Amino acid sequence: MANKQLVVGIxxxxxxxxxxxxxxxxxxxxxxxxxxxxYDEIEVYVAALYEKIMLTNQRVPPGHELIGFGxxxxxxxxxxxxxxxxxxxxxxxxxPLADLFRRHTDLPVMVTNDANAAAVGxxxxxxxxxxxxxxxxxxxxxxxxxxxxxxxxxYGHDGFAGELGHTAIRPGPSNRECGCGRKGxxxxxxxxxxxxxxxxxxxxxSIQPSELRKYSFDELDAELIHEAAKRGDELAKxxxxxxxxxxxxxxxxxxxxxxxxxxxxxxxxxxxxxxxxEPAKEFMEENLLHIYxxxxxxxxxxxxxxxxxxxxxSSLIWTIKEA
Amino acid sequence: MANKQLVVGIxxxxxxxxxxxxxxxxxxxxxxxxxxxxYDEIEVYVAALYEKIMLTNQRVPPGHELIGFGxxxxxxxxxxxxxxxxxxxxxxxxxPLADLFRRHTDLPVMVTNDANAAAVGxxxxxxxxxxxxxxxxxxxxxxxxxxxxxxxxxYGHDGFAGELGHTAIRPGPSNRECGCGRKGxxxxxxxxxxxxxxxxxxxxxSIQPSELRKYSFDELDAELIHEAAKRGDELAKxxxxxxxxxxxxxxxxxxxxxxxxxxxxxxxxxxxxxxxxEPAKEFMEENLLHIYxxxxxxxxxxxxxxxxxxxxxSSLIWTIKEA
Numbered sequence: 001m002a003n004k005q006l007v008v009g010i011x012x013x014x015x016x017x018x019x020x021x022x023x024x025x026x027x028x029x030x031x032x033x034x035x036x037x038x039y040d041e042i043e044v045y046v047a048a049l050y051e052k053i054m055l056t057n058q059r060v061p062p063g064h065e066l067i068g069f070g071x072x073x074x075x076x077x078x079x080x081x082x083x084x085x086x087x088x089x090x091x092x093x094x095x096p097l098a099d100l101f102r103r104h105t106d107l108p109v110m111v112t113n114d115a116n117a118a119a120v121g122x123x124x125x126x127x128x129x130x131x132x133x134x135x136x137x138x139x140x141x142x143x144x145x146x147x148x149x150x151x152x153x154x155y156g157h158d159g160f161a162g163e164l165g166h167t168a169i170r171p172g173p174s175n176r177e178c179g180c181g182r183k184g185x186x187x188x189x190x191x192x193x194x195x196x197x198x199x200x201x202x203x204x205x206s207i208q209p210s211e212l213r214k215y216s217f218d219e220l221d222a223e224l225i226h227e228a229a230k231r232g233d234e235l236a237k238x239x240x241x242x243x244x245x246x247x248x249x250x251x252x253x254x255x256x257x258x259x260x261x262x263x264x265x266x267x268x269x270x271x272x273x274x275x276x277x278e279p280a281k282e283f284m285e286e287n288l289l290h291i292y293x294x295x296x297x298x299x300x301x302x303x304x305x306x307x308x309x310x311x312x313x314s315s316l317i318w319t320i321k322e323a
Numbered sequence: 324m325a326n327k328q329l330v331v332g333i334x335x336x337x338x339x340x341x342x343x344x345x346x347x348x349x350x351x352x353x354x355x356x357x358x359x360x361x362y363d364e365i366e367v368y369v370a371a372l373y374e375k376i377m378l379t380n381q382r383v384p385p386g387h388e389l390i391g392f393g394x395x396x397x398x399x400x401x402x403x404x405x406x407x408x409x410x411x412x413x414x415x416x417x418x419p420l421a422d423l424f425r426r427h428t429d430l431p432v433m434v435t436n437d438a439n440a441a442a443v444g445x446x447x448x449x450x451x452x453x454x455x456x457x458x459x460x461x462x463x464x465x466x467x468x469x470x471x472x473x474x475x476x477x478y479g480h481d482g483f484a485g486e487l488g489h490t491a492i493r494p495g496p497s498n499r500e501c502g503c504g505r506k507g508x509x510x511x512x513x514x515x516x517x518x519x520x521x522x523x524x525x526x527x528x529s530i531q532p533s534e535l536r537k538y539s540f541d542e543l544d545a546e547l548i549h550e551a552a553k554r555g556d557e558l559a560k561x562x563x564x565x566x567x568x569x570x571x572x573x574x575x576x577x578x579x580x581x582x583x584x585x586x587x588x589x590x591x592x593x594x595x596x597x598x599x600x601e602p603a604k605e606f607m608e609e610n611l612l613h614i615y616x617x618x619x620x621x622x623x624x625x626x627x628x629x630x631x632x633x634x635x636x637s638s639l640i641w642t643i644k645e646a
Contacts, residue, residue, distance in 0.1 A: 075614070084614065133480040147581065149472055156582020157456045158618055163579045166612040170493040171572040180612055249494040256486045257580050258470065259479020289489040289503055291398070291407065295481055 003065035005321075008053055009314025011114070012036060012073035014088035019053055020307065021060050022314040026125035028307055030059040042091045043100060050104040068108040068317035069101060072117035072309055078316075079159030081111045087179060110316040112153075114138060114309060115162055118266050118301070119146025120153055120319060121312030127264060127302035134262045135254055136301065137164065137247075139269035139276075142179070143187035143194075149258060153319070164254070165191070169246060189246040192222035192268055199225055199239035210235040226272045240272060244279025251280065252287035255296050266301035266308065273300070326388035328644075331376055332637025334437070335359060335396040337411035342376055343630065344383050345637040349448035351630055353382040365414045366423060373427040391431040391640035392424060395440035395632055401639075402482030404434045410502060433639040435476075437461060437632060438485055441589050441624070442469025443476055443642060444635030450587060450625035457585045458577055459624065460487065460570075462592035462599075465502070466510035466517075472581060476642070487577070488514070492569060512569040515545035515591050522548055522562035533558040549595045563595060567602025574603065575610035578619050589624035589631065596623070 006029065010019040013036060020031035034052050039045030057066065075086040081098025083089065101109040112120075119136040122128040128136075132151045138144040143165035147154040154161040165187035166180055174184025176197065188194050196217060203213060212220065212228050212235060229236035251263055269276055281298050288296075303311055329352065333342040336359060343354035357375050362368030380389065398409040404421025406412065424432040435443075442459040445451040451459075455474045461467040466488035470477040477484040488510035489503055497507025499520060511517050519540060526536060535543065535551050535558060552559035574586055592599055604621050611619075626634055 145580075149477055150475065152473065154472055154581055157584035158582055158615070160614050161580065161582035163582075163612055163614070167576045167579045168572065168610050171569060171606075182610070182612070246494060249491065253490045253576055254580065256490045257468075257484065257577065258477055259481055259484035259486075261480035283494075287491050287505070289486055289505070291483050291486070292481070 003063055005067045006060065006064045007067060007314040007317040008069045009310040009312070010049070010053075010069060010071045011117075011309035011313055012071065012076075012083075012089070013309075014074075017049060018310055019049070019056070020310040020314070021057070021064075021066070022311060023064075024318060026311055028310065029061065029064070030056050031310065032056045037090060040090055042095050042097075045091075046097070046100040047104070050101070066107065067321065068110070069105065070117070070313040070316035071097065071101075071109065071111045072114045072313035073097065073111060074113060076111040076113040076116075077159040078110065078112040078116065078153075078155050081109065083111065108317060108320060110320070112313075112316060113144065113146075113162075114312070115144025116146040116153055116155075117312030117316065118144070118303065118308060119148055119162075119312075120315040121303050121308060122264055122266075122301060123148055123151075124315035124318050125303060125311055127299055128262065131261050133258065133260045134264065135258070135260050136264045136266055137251075139191055139265060139267040141192055143191045145254075147258060147260075164250065167250060167253070169250070186246065186250050190243055190250075190269075194246075195222050195225055195239055195243050195269065196220045198242050199235060202235050202238050202242070206235060208234055212236060222268050222272070226275065229272070229275055237275070240275040241279045243269070244276045245283040247276070248280040248283030248285075249287055251284040251298070255284070255288055255292050259292065260296060262297035262299050264299050264301045266303065270300050326386055328390045329383065329387045330390060330637040330640040331392045332633040332635070333372070333376075333392060333394045334440075334632035334636055335394065335399075335406075335412070336632075337397075340372060341633055342372075342379070343633040343637070344380070344387075344389075345634060346387075347641060349634055351633065352384065352387070353379050354633065355379045360413060363413055365418050365420075368414075369420070369423040370427070373424070389430065390644065391433070392428065393440070393636040393639035394420065394424075394432065394434045395437045395636035396420065396434060397436060399434040399436040399439075400482040401433065401435040401439065401476075401478050404432065406434070431640060431643060433643070435636075435639060436467065436469075436485075437635070438467025439469040439476055439478075440635030440639065441467070441626065441631060442471055442485075442635075443638040444626050444631060445587055445589075445624060446471055446474075447638035447641050448626060448634055450622055451585065454584050456581065456583045457587065458581070458583050459587045459589055460574075462514055462588060462590040464515055466514045468577075470581060470583075487573065490573060490576070492573070509569065509573050513566055513573075513592075517569075518545055518548055518562055518566050518592065519543045521565050522558065525558050525561050525565070529558060531557055535559060545591050545595070549598065552595070552598055560598070563598040564602045566592070567599045568606040570599070571603040571606030571608075572610055574607040574621070578607070578611055578615050582615065583619060585620040585622050587622050587624045589626065593623055
């Protein structure tokens with residue numbers, strides 16, 4: 001019997017690098033991690049990561065064949081296999097990550113950003129299996145996006161398509177500074193951090209009591225605000241409502257640009273379900289041209305949040321094997 | 324010697340329907356027109372149009388073979404070959420235009436909207452011949468857009484991708500009513516009509532003299548404002564500047580969504596050259612994430628304005644012959 005094919009999916013985060021051996025159905029047969037922050041030298045990091053992957057390979061049940069490495073990383077560039085100027089990682093400038101990996105292996109190595117990986121993961125393993133045109137929005141500390149058109153991930157001319165988080169919410173001056181150095185970017189409103197910032201503004205303007213007034217900005221997180229909103233905290237509910245509306249406003253742009261069948265929301269904020277989906281859907285529809293109204297589905301991702309980044313990264317390799 | 328292939332390109336406008344016999348190089352060998360407004364019945368219109376096309380065919384030099392009909396129309400839907408709820412045309416509801424045409428011919432018939440046709444035209448005959456990822460923005464009475472990704476026009480799930488003119492300029496209330504029934508759409512700012520509206524607001528706020536103060540709203544057009552701006556009229560120059568900035572603001576979104584190699588501006592307003600390109604480029608760059616800065620070309624269309632709609636419509640057929 002032929003060996004069953006496996007892919008290694010690698011998710012490079014600011015703190016940890018998590019990887020797993022994934023089969024075509026999205027089962028993770030073995031997984032492990034290394035600390036991203038331990039390695040100032042990218043060559044040492046790649047060597048240590050590769051060694052740990054090979055060690056972990058010994059725990060994979062027999063009868064499997066490894067066919068490639070898919071890597072998701074902030075600012076990962078799929079055209080060049082690089083990471084470019086990623087603020088949250090220890091290595092500066094342009095990192096030729098795929099090339100460094102290829103010093104250790106002859107198998108295919110693909111690099112992309114987390115949101116693109118999530119989009120391909122949704123297509124290979126998740127809710128977009130039957131879809132050709134959809135968008136995935138990842139809502140974490142920031143906001144990422146991946147576009148799939150005609151069944152293919154959109155890379156763009158420079159490999160950087162899908163940075164919806166850094167579109168501006170309005171023309172002209174805005175108060176919200178973004179980590180990218182500009183002001184008023186969508187992710188300063190729509191992300192776990194954006195939700196906190198909105199809550200603080202609402203608290204500042206309102207005199208209404210709230211259980212969240214006892215927390216500092218540093219202590220607050222999306223989960224605390226979510227829990228408070230579920231208990232009926234008015235300010236928390238208003239913060240979600242505003243966040244959802246800003247998201248819906250920009251989703252209407254997504255529809256007018258590429259007319260997808262569905263938009264998937266992925267990540268921590270999406271777990272707040274109707275608190276975020278309802279205002280997002282309402283404001284998206286309100287801003288849609290009549291030809292689009294009621295046609296575009298707004299759906300939660302079907303990738304389990306726990307393994308999604310590893311699954312997404314691994315899915316890149318199936319797309320080239322099946323192309 | 325084999326016959327040289329020709330396509331009929333048809334541009335359905337609110338007043339006239341113009342068509343031409345076009346070769347692969349974009350030469351128009353014969354052309355003519357009928358009055359769109361004469362025909363309340365769509366079946367009668369199609370029969371009259373087809374008859375006029377066949378008459379005109381007799382003026383085409385011998386040695387040519389007709390291989391298909393490409394049609395550009397407002398609200399043309401490429402997936403279904405329909406025109407859907409086009410406000411400016413005599414026929415209401417959903418018009419099965421391609422099917423009606425096929426009663427007269429067995430050749431391929433394709434329908435799309437004017438902006439998509441302009442995008443394909445730019446790829447087949449114009450400045451995007453060597454490009455795989457670009458966007459065309461058409462600036463006329465309204466604002467249309469066509470997206471090309473990986474060498475293919477983006478249709479979207481419902482066939483309506485590329486309606487940038489109906490994305491909103493900011494969240495929340497806006498004063499500018501749009502013909503689509505909503506408020507604050509980009510085309511209420513960035514189009515020949517948008518330019519007039521902006522000029523009126525500037526005139527209202529300013530006490531500065533202007534040669535344009537003697538014209539009524541109905542008398543004003545983009546050309547008058549362009550001529551005044553060239554002569555140094557301050558209010559006309561400010562109207563162009565504002566128009567260009569609003570355009571540039573939304574072009575930054577286009578870049579963040581699909582990362583094109585170039586954005587082409589097409590139509591009347593684009594003829595104002597640096598009056599529109601300079602503020603558009605400046606505000607686009609100002610709103611771009613660092614990874615995109617300085618990389619995306621903003622270019623004038625290379626299709627001649629006079630024949631562009633017919634060329635664009637005809638170009639659809641070459642894409643299916645060469646796929």
